[in-house]
Amino acid sequence: MIAGAKKAETIVETGDGALAAPGTAAKKMAVVVIERIDELARYVEQWEALAARALEPNPFYEPWMLMPALRAFGEGRKLKLVLIFDPTRLGSSQRPALRGFFPLEIKPAYEGLGTKLPLKTLSLWRHKYCYICTPLVGGERARDTIEAFFDWIERENFGCPLMELEQIPGEGPFRQLLVDHFNMSGRLSFVSESFTRALFRPSASAEDYLSAALPGIRRKELRRLEKRLSETGRLEYSELGPGAEVEGWISEFLELEAISWKGQEGRALLSKPEDRDFFTEAARSAFREGRLMMLSLRLDGRPIAYKCNFTASGGSFAFKIAYDDDYARFSPGVLLEVENIRRMHDRIDVEWMDSCADPDNFMINRLWPGRLTIQSMVVATGRMPGDFVVSSIPMLKWLNRKLLGRGADR
Amino acid sequence: MLNMTVTERDPRPDCEAATAGPAASRRKVDEQRMSVVVVRDAETLASYVRDWDGLAASAIEPNIFYESWMMMPALRLLAGGESVTVALVFARDMLNPSGAPILCGFFPLEAPRAYRGFPARARRLWKHLHCYLCTPLIRAEGARATLSAFFEWLASGSKEAPLMEFTSIAGEGPFRRLLVDYLAERARLHFVSDSRTRPMFRLAPGATCYVNTALSGKHKSELKRKEKRLAELGRIEYKSLEAGDDPTAWIDDFLQLEASGWKGRSGSAFNCDEAQAKFFASSAQSAFREGRLRMFALRLDGRAIAQQVYMTAGSGAFAFKVAFDEAYARFSPGMLLEVKRIDHLQSNREIEWLDSCAAPGNYLSNLWPYRRTIETVLVGAGMGKGDFIISLLPLLRWLKRSTPFRRPAAR
Numbered sequence: 001m002i003a004g005a006k007k008a009e010t011i012v013e014t015g016d017g018a019l020a021a022p023g024t025a026a027k028k029m030a031v032v033v034i035e036r037i038d039e040l041a042r043y044v045e046q047w048e049a050l051a052a053r054a055l056e057p058n059p060f061y062e063p064w065m066l067m068p069a070l071r072a073f074g075e076g077r078k079l080k081l082v083l084i085f086d087p088t089r090l091g092s093s094q095r096p097a098l099r100g101f102f103p104l105e106i107k108p109a110y111e112g113l114g115t116k117l118p119l120k121t122l123s124l125w126r127h128k129y130c131y132i133c134t135p136l137v138g139g140e141r142a143r144d145t146i147e148a149f150f151d152w153i154e155r156e157n158f159g160c161p162l163m164e165l166e167q168i169p170g171e172g173p174f175r176q177l178l179v180d181h182f183n184m185s186g187r188l189s190f191v192s193e194s195f196t197r198a199l200f201r202p203s204a205s206a207e208d209y210l211s212a213a214l215p216g217i218r219r220k221e222l223r224r225l226e227k228r229l230s231e232t233g234r235l236e237y238s239e240l241g242p243g244a245e246v247e248g249w250i251s252e253f254l255e256l257e258a259i260s261w262k263g264q265e266g267r268a269l270l271s272k273p274e275d276r277d278f279f280t281e282a283a284r285s286a287f288r289e290g291r292l293m294m295l296s297l298r299l300d301g302r303p304i305a306y307k308c309n310f311t312a313s314g315g316s317f318a319f320k321i322a323y324d325d326d327y328a329r330f331s332p333g334v335l336l337e338v339e340n341i342r343r344m345h346d347r348i349d350v351e352w353m354d355s356c357a358d359p360d361n362f363m364i365n366r367l368w369p370g371r372l373t374i375q376s377m378v379v380a381t382g383r384m385p386g387d388f389v390v391s392s393i394p395m396l397k398w399l400n401r402k403l404l405g406r407g408a409d410r
Numbered sequence: 411m412l413n414m415t416v417t418e419r420d421p422r423p424d425c426e427a428a429t430a431g432p433a434a435s436r437r438k439v440d441e442q443r444m445s446v447v448v449v450r451d452a453e454t455l456a457s458y459v460r461d462w463d464g465l466a467a468s469a470i471e472p473n474i475f476y477e478s479w480m481m482m483p484a485l486r487l488l489a490g491g492e493s494v495t496v497a498l499v500f501a502r503d504m505l506n507p508s509g510a511p512i513l514c515g516f517f518p519l520e521a522p523r524a525y526r527g528f529p530a531r532a533r534r535l536w537k538h539l540h541c542y543l544c545t546p547l548i549r550a551e552g553a554r555a556t557l558s559a560f561f562e563w564l565a566s567g568s569k570e571a572p573l574m575e576f577t578s579i580a581g582e583g584p585f586r587r588l589l590v591d592y593l594a595e596r597a598r599l600h601f602v603s604d605s606r607t608r609p610m611f612r613l614a615p616g617a618t619c620y621v622n623t624a625l626s627g628k629h630k631s632e633l634k635r636k637e638k639r640l641a642e643l644g645r646i647e648y649k650s651l652e653a654g655d656d657p658t659a660w661i662d663d664f665l666q667l668e669a670s671g672w673k674g675r676s677g678s679a680f681n682c683d684e685a686q687a688k689f690f691a692s693s694a695q696s697a698f699r700e701g702r703l704r705m706f707a708l709r710l711d712g713r714a715i716a717q718q719v720y721m722t723a724g725s726g727a728f729a730f731k732v733a734f735d736e737a738y739a740r741f742s743p744g745m746l747l748e749v750k751r752i753d754h755l756q757s758n759r760e761i762e763w764l765d766s767c768a769a770p771g772n773y774l775s776n777l778w779p780y781r782r783t784i785e786t787v788l789v790g791a792g793m794g795k796g797d798f799i800i801s802l803l804p805l806l807r808w809l810k811r812s813t814p815f816r817r818p819a820a821r
Contacts, residue, residue: 063462170582170590171581171583171586171783172582173580173781175783176781176783178609179581179605179606179607179783180606180770180781181607182605183605183770186811188804188807188808188811190804191602193594194590194594195590195591195594196587196590196591196594318606359591360595361595361597371587371591373582373586373587375588387808387811387812388808390804390808391804391807391808391809392804392805392806394599394601394800394801394804394805395801395802395804395805396804397599397801398599398797398798398800398801399801402794
């Protein structure tokens, strides 16, 4: 702890929704920890306000997506949802402004090495359909918020020597704040994983974009495929509009995904009831919030390719795609992606789209030349032997590889 | 597998001189045929200047410190006893396989030396006294293959130097992502030994007055008051170096102004050392010839009391040096000039970004809301020994901090 740093206080819930008085010190931030989903409902309004003004958007941690996720996947997990308030500022409804939202899970072991290290680890919660774990940090007093979070971690770490920040952006304002905080506090950190994935950013026009991204021969081939496909029936691209019947779109998407290779492998959203419930609920609320983008390619009215994205404060996240394998020879998924590129150039409210894809996704890497770095970091919470373990991880990684021959390829 | 050869001599055929003309402008990088040329002296490097400038103009990421007009004076004047080698990555031209190869990568390196007291030697990107960014120059076309070719060359010399340090490279942006991809695809052990941020200016969209958003009302009226009081002492004017001007007077002014302040007293001003003063004058002159030098001054009765030196690169610029007259410190002349110049940048829209090149904690932190990350990444050159040392480093960092006899490293 460096001299002069502000300490955050942990505030105990008083039961009637009011925060216990945090004292008069203006710099202090208040930390509230929530374990049950019904307690969280009370903060939804402040939470939404925070998401709208966050340094970096993350739809996966917004109420409309996280609440369904908690209901579907939260069962049996040790979750601690950490809320950081600024008692010096009152938001709407005269309650302290929410400045930070960090959903955490306590894991019994650290798994970042490929093998389980028997050390309790606090981790940003990442459920199976969560593709980025950037916590929500408000643009105002962002530094104080990060500091309050790590101060709190130092004291209330639930016996975890390690804190893992899995799948956070390796660039941008949140990461820069972390870098500054770690330098200032002398906290030891280690980047345990780092890769890049496809990111879409529009060019001056869709034609500019496509001619820069795809060689002429490939563009010609795609036009040929589209033409041949249109010879087999009436071809149409359609997009979910504001007044549309969303239930129909949701079920069409789910059914298409279920008959695709994913369904055959038992990995479709329909393969498990909780997955289906999560998606249906999240997509419905996203639609209500005006945050759902759905795009389909139809042949004689029947969908053969589907794309589902979520928007968030000027950006967007590609959530799922599905296509009908019977038409694989026409590359309907690629045709739809090209249509998506065209439509994204027409939208002025969305400046970028994160593919959320694997680093080596051949299809999307070929279409979107831009990249985004994603990292996982591990830091010591302040509890022994955190610092020592963080420092030993590279050594353990090396030993793992030398002695057991593991982890040499990804 | 790349067909890679390492040569110590010029790979260009004799007909190289005849590459001018429209045919030469159409070239295509052959990613399968790359080679590395190692240059060990400034004179040989000078013979590559045309290729080098071409590479800088089509690089994935700009770096003024590694461009010929700044690097050549630096090599001649700042290298001192250090021996700097430059690894040049060339590719065959697919459209003209027997013609001149295309320069695709430029990596200036310090000679291998013991890494922080380890019994192992490391190469590192060359960082001279006035170099604030070491991102190597990589041609956009065939960028991945170029980095792979560089690593293969490193591996071929890994007995001599098992470690490679990418010193002070941009922590975000195309080169860093290329490095992330290279290391992730091969699951290579690496260690980010340093990571810090520094202020960055980005052009606000539209015609927003930047200063109005960055400064508080109180701060603004305070500056206005200082400007007014300064104006009571004499005639004040804000000037910028124009294309038709003679830069020599500006350069001399700057050198004197810098030497008059704390940098002069601590011996770190350019004028404290003849070679360094020459380096500044020479690189500023060449930057001016290239149309890349921007200088701004706040003058009181015609005498500069604050000056700034920028150098442009692609769509942005680097804030290379600033200086002000300490006799007028109470009027914040540096700040006055800064604010005026930012408004100038905002209205003439010549550049989109400006790297402050400032140390952490600089006063610009409060004025410029954006940051850029600068990182140092250590990678094994290809032998087990390098990987082993990299895996040990964090542990040693911890030991160093935990031992009661040693204070934590000051940052």
